[in-house]
Amino acid sequence: xxxxxxxxxxxxxxxxxxxxxxxxxxxxxxxxxxxxxxxxxxxxxxxxxxxxxxxxxxxxxxxxxxxxxxxxxxxxxxxxxxxxxxxxxxxxxxxxxxxxxxxxxxxx
Numbered sequence: 725x726x727x728x729x730x731x732x733x734x735x736x737x738x739x740x741x742x743x744x745x746x747x748x749x750x751x752x753x754x755x756x757x758x759x760x761x762x763x764x765x766x767x768x769x770x771x772x773x774x775x776x777x778x779x780x781x782x783x784x785x786x787x788x789x790x791x792x793x794x795x796x797x798x799x800x801x802x803x804x805x806x807x808x809x810x811x812x813x814x815x816x817x818x819x820x821x822x823x824x825x826x827x828x829x830x831x832x
Contacts, residue, residue, distance in 0.1 A: 786821070
């Protein structure tokens with residue numbers, strides 16, 4: 725009977741240990757994903773700036789320029805090794821445009 729109790733205690737301890745580790749593993753995976761995404765923002769930003777320069781030369785309206793950049797990122801995002809949130813890309817474009825409008829104010 726004592727052997728059964730020992731085995732039950734061992735099984736309970738193992739299950740408790742596994743239950744404790746699962747949330748830690750999930751948090752670790754999420755942290756690694758976030759770190760990978762943060763590492764990839766610089767190349768993505770460089771690509772967006774390059775595409776914005778191309779759009780500036782080839783399109784006259786702001787809507788056409790933004791559509792060109794968004795469509796270009798959308799077309800290549802599947803070839804990238806990380807997930808691209810297109811809503812964030814759109815916000816990045818708007819922020820860059822807003823910043824350049826403030827910087828490039830013509831003085832009278």
